[in-house]
Amino acid sequence: MGTNKVATVVLFDVSRTMAAETDNGETFFVRSLNCLKRMILRKIFSQDFDDMGVVLFGSDNTNNNLANGTSSCYRNIEEFFPLSLADWNLYERVENLQMSSVPKSDWIQGLVAAQDFMKNQTQGRKYRTKQLVVFCNLNTEISVYVEAVNPIVKALESENVNFIVIGNDIADDCEGKELDSQVSGSLRLMFQCITNLKDAVHFSFSDIEKDLKYYEKKRKMIRFYSISLNIGSRIQLPVRWMKVNKEATRFKWEVLNDNVISEPRYQQQQKSGYLPQQTMGYQQQQKMDETKIEFETDTVKHTNFGGTIIDLSYADLEALKRNTGPPSLTYLGSVKSGRISRSMFVGKDQYVLIADKSARAVAMFSAFVDALLKAKKYGLARRIASKNGKIVVGALLPVSDDFGKALYFLKLPYSEYVQHIPIVHLPISNNTEAKKAINDLIDNTMLPDDLLEEDKGILLRDPSFQARCHALYLRAMGKLPPMSFIPLPETVQQIMNPSPLNDEANEALKKIAEIFPYTEPEEKAESPKRKPKPKETITGSSHIDYKFLAKGNLGHHPALEYSKMISVNNKQEIKEIIEFANAEYDDIFSEEMS
CATH class of the missing domain: 3.40.50.410 (von Willebrand factor, type A domain)
Structure with a gap:
């Protein structure tokens, strides 16, 4: 400068x-x-x-x-x-x-x-x-x-x-x-x-x-930055992107009807006789808002998901600091445009992506935008703006008009699957070797680039994120009243199982097991009068058993074995998955989407 x-x-x-x-x-x-x-x-x-x-x-x-x-x-x-x-x-x-x-x-x-x-x-x-x-x-x-x-x-x-x-x-x-x-x-x-x-x-x-009568702010030069949009492991689409500052070039949304804007949703439900249940839900939400989670620093940090405030755990905050590597823009998949509403976007920043100047890049970019528009889908992408910077997950909104073809990148709520090891929070420790091993594990269990098969359904493999989007979508359509049971779509049920860990992730798990050894307590003598019940292996979509890993069973992870046993047609297992998801995320959806 x-x-x-x-x-x-x-x-x-x-x-x-x-x-x-x-x-x-x-x-x-x-x-x-x-x-x-x-x-x-x-x-x-x-x-x-x-x-x-x-x-x-x-x-x-x-x-x-x-x-x-x-x-x-x-x-x-x-x-x-x-x-x-x-x-x-x-x-x-x-x-x-x-x-x-x-x-x-x-x-x-x-x-x-x-x-x-x-x-x-x-x-x-x-x-x-x-x-x-x-x-x-x-x-x-x-x-x-x-x-x-x-x-x-x-x-x-x-x-x-x-x-x-x-x-x-x-x-x-x-x-x-x-x-x-x-x-x-x-x-x-x-x-x-x-x-x-x-x-x-x-x-x-x-x-x-x-x-000298006029004072004028220094005008910043409009500048595009070159980057590659990585689609899978083989395709690298050269694009240029910049932050949108002028109102004339910002992405525009359709304006709702006057009666929808003038009347809040709770007033509409009051007219339809839905007042008692709504009032009870609002009071419970108000009481829930008064409860704060205290962290190590005695401060509560949060992010906004639509109209809902989501508290960030220690794992979330620590994950934002880890090494992320060089700047990148990775395509994660796509989702039907109707599944994501305006209230799901976080912040006011918008970025526009256009093709690089070469004829080949223009042709590839044009085909990519046309494919999204034809399928009525939004792209999902993960962006890292700078070396060791913050990871941002966002939607790519395709636009094709008289000025050309472009993609608008708008930030979505931070993907929990990227932020922390499911359920197991990062330990508060000054052990740099342990932190590096956990960071490596998180990096290698992030959303992979080879999930582009047609039978994968929604390609952003983050169950909690997909459950939130689906619930907000139902609320926006008026199909899901507050404080009600949240049904999961079949595509989310299918991806509730963790994807297989790669070799790098297994090496990181092995390193963590060495740093945090687990000594199994001595077993008491069995009583002749009562036979102990066989211990059930804790399974689920997001459980990591360090005790099991410490014994060297890295190739037979119980959560991975669980993915082989589950059947979508088994109603009892699906019911358990739905109950698990509702028990963990029910408080997030208790506030009505504005």
Whole structure:
């Protein structure tokens, strides 16, 4: 960011020569001071990171590196404010400036001192542009030859400094006159400097005051960033994406009917005689909202899922900090557009994706957008914006209009399957080796890229996420009243079983079992009167038995064996799955979707 900064040094005359009146009746000093204050305000309000410094000449004080105690040169020149970020401290000091008692100033010596000040202050810094701004009254006589300004011109050119003079209207003063015979003194010397310099300009007070009336924020350049949309393990679609800031290019939603907007849902249910059950549900939800979960830091962090607040556990917060690798955009699958409503999106940020400039990328991207539109589906993608950054799961909304084809990326609630090992929270420990092993396990049990077979149903293999979306979809359609039983769709029932772990995940589990060894307690002698019941293996879609893993049974994980035994046609097993899901996530759906 340092290469985009501008270094501005202001050379300001405070001698009594600035007491002369200008064309509007104000003095040179007053008009120059007002212009300088507006320049500082413009820097502050535009939120630029430019640096500004001020050097006074004709001052009562002498404070510069060129002044010598025995010499009369470079007297009455003061380094008033160092080159730094323009702020309110600089504005306050400039506002309190007063004219000095010095009758006459030497702006040529002031130029030399200002160049020395700029060279010392910018040493070791990088700037895109350097500029020297001069405020002075040129209607004075000076006993210096024109040739004396040549070294100053060469020094400004060698340092690539833009030279700006504000004050007299040189064009009006020189109109109809010959430079050598009629124009003399300071005006002639300054005219010589400006004409000999490549990057030099002069402004009269009337010109500069018009421009300084307006404060404009620094405009950010609209820039697309290149990235690959990874579809499976073989397809890499080159795309460009950027954040959408302008309202005209944001993704638009259909407006609901007036009667739906004006009446909240509970008022509509009140008219239909649904008041008692609704009131009871609202009171229970209100009571539930008062219960807070305390973490290690005694602060509760949460995220919004539609109109519902979801508390984040320690595992969620810790998972957000783990290593995520380089930036990436991975396609996870698709879902019917009717399954995801507007209230499911989190935050206001929108990103637009377009094809890369190559003809091949345009053809691939066009086919991909057309396929989503034809199937009336949204894509699901996982995005990592920067190295070791936060993982974001979102929907890809296809758009095809007169301007071309594009995908809008809108963030969905953070996928729980990515955040933590199901049910088993991350331990609070300073053991970096243990944390790394658990991080590796999470990374290798994330949504894989090879789930593109047609028989997989909804491809985002996160049961809790799919259950939430399905419940909110039913609520939006008016098919699911609050505090009621949440039926799971068949596609969710089929993916309640964990997918098989890959070799990397098994290695991570083995490492965790070594770090957290489990010693089996001694078994008591069996009573002859009562035979112990055989211990049932705890099974489920999201249970990891560390005791079982510690014995080295990594290839026969009970949760994986469970996936072989389950049958969709077994009503009892499906009922147990539904009860398990409702017991864990019932509080999330207790609040009605707005």
